[in-house]
Amino acid sequence: MSPRFNFQDLAFSALIAGFVAVLVGYTSSAAIIFQAAQAAGASMAQIGGWLSMLGLGMGVTSIGLSLYYRAPVVTAWSTPGAALLVTSLPGTSINEAIGVFVFATGLILLCGVTGLFAKLMHYIPQALSAAMLGGILLRFGLDAFTSLQSNFALAGSMCLVYLLAKRVLPRYAIVLALVAGLIVAGLQGGIAPHGQTLTFAIPAFEMPHFTLSSILGIGIPFFVVTMASQNAPGIAVLKAHGYQLPVSPLITWTALTALILAPFGGFTVCIAAITAAICMGEDVHPDPQKRYIAAVAAGAFYLIAGVFGGSIGMVLTALPAALIHTIAGLALLGTIAGSLYRALENERQRDSAIITFLITASGVTLLGVGSAFWGLIGGGVTHLILSRQAWNRT
Template identity: 65%
Template sequence: MLIAIPCPRFTLPMLVSGFVAVLVGYSSTGAIIYQVAQAAGASPVQVGGWLSMIGIAMGIGSLGLSLFYRMPILAAWSTPGAALLATSFHGISINEAVGVFVFTNALIVLSGITGLFARLMNAIPSSLAAAMLAGILLRFGLQTFADLQSNFTLCGSMCLAWLLARRWLARYAILVTLVAGVAVAMAQGGIHFPPHPVGFTLPDAVMPHFTLTTLIGIGLPYFLVTMASQNAPGIATLQAHGYAPSVSSLMSWTGLIALVLSPFGGFSVCVAAITAAICMGEDVDPDPRRRWVASAIAGVFYLIAGFSGALIGVLFSALPAVLIQALAGLALLATLGGSLQRALAHPAERDSALITFLITASGVALLGIGSAFWGLVGGLIVHLLLVRKSA
């Protein structure tokens, strides 16, 4: 258990990792959050308020949980769940949409209190958890080099800057890469800020309205997708890096934060996987017990985004997509390599780990549930048939 509490030491790599985690989080799925609010029938003022509240929710979750557990626990919204909501909310009232938020988050709290989700996650072999994480991160690594085709100058400059920094300034490689990317993007005229001003909008509470059709048709699928495609990979990411959090407690806290903020647009608070992995690598700090500071810093950046009306999200949206993708891929490269090493470390479990890795990396979605869940299912089946049988 990596829960000993050393004296926290603030370093520049921690600051950069926390910033990059929020950068990747907002830039990759910020537009989906906007679509969810619009699909729910929120007014322009309410949309701004919901964007502010979701940033505050992520900040409270990330900062609070990291400080409490002394682990790099980063909060995130459910991206697969948000995509489901954006396509399912048309034709229902905003009160019904908030009713779905309340219903789903109450189920998450219940799953934490009963401990059912914790028992499931504890039954997953560590090699499969590492393989699933590697499958999730693979597309980020591939995208980094695929972007050479669309913008060779920008992506190539960032790759070169990362390589040179890894040779002489390893702990500051991502900072050097970010600075190089911004400089090249500015020279290309590729940074475009929106013309409209951004400010903090305090959202009004919306009274939830519950209907059986929306709870069963939207709420239950949203709950399953959130748990299978967001929380399960998030817990697996922590376990793959050697951390042993209380799964039931995490589910209870994240669900409770989202439940309290649901009437204000806080539709989802989950355990992050991809962005959290940015705060867990050796580049953040050689001592795993100190890496929680990076996720706590990310929580501060999320709070700034929330209290500035998603200002950071707007700033991030001004950056070219190639810059964000290349930065994410390079920041996660060490984590991807470590995950593959842990997944294939035990010869008896390699077949099941490879199946988990390949299904997860394939991106297949069945019954509205993402590939990370099906990767675990496939890997567990192989594990039960091959590893258990030979044991």
């Protein structure tokens, strides 16, 4: 494997696929990143810095790993992890939030270096991690439809366009829903531009602060969600398309990048799943060995987005809240459905999964620790008790 670029592998379809992957990634979850940064009390300049670091981190890793392995390795932030941060970070200082990022990415790096990834995921029943993710994301799904009450024309048009696009152009459903929302918001006069030009937000270093409550209540659930709901599906997508790459180095390099960027707000860099799949289809290139060009192109577009991360944050503040809530909820519908399916498909784990889901969705805080952690604890205890009873009956 040589990290050299072969210009003979260039194909316009691959460049377009890379652009679409980045467009879908940003339109589907940049709003969630924005909300997560706001929940931590970040200023607009800091939010721009976060988005810049994320774009640069994803760009460098997508280009580097794809060129080295000659495979379409697209990286991404953890959208489920960001959703967890939105619900868990309120009341937490930005320094504690940075401490959570450092702790969680450090654990992920440890899993990559030691090869513990597969073993660790084995000890946490898939049903429980899926149920916890479903509980975390429930709020976003509900917000997409409660927005109908505050702005029916805006949210309703976005939902309608999304459904119609899912019928005829499913790959672009989110993009088209966003376009519809922008048009309606513009006609309503709901877009409030700030008048700035494209700007690069200089990332600011924040000293991490570690507290037991934030590590238990946010750090551990963030680690579990990121590994189980972002890295694991990302590896699965690669394998499903015939790319048998070594898992540990992929986890190690992405986690190391995130660890370096964490004090500047780059909370995670993971193996992409949905956006990666866009770069792996037959329409990208007839030769699977040349589809890495699409991932390299995606990395280049990520770098551009990272350079102008401050402007992305500015654009998001100009949009009405109903638009942001609706696009975030619609983008996560598939993830919510998949999480609930995986949580409840195993009849033996159904009771423990539903308890995990309900505790997590409740938002309860006990001993200063958030609901995601207690959801895992409650579901885990239920699983152990019911499993032991089943074992005794046999």
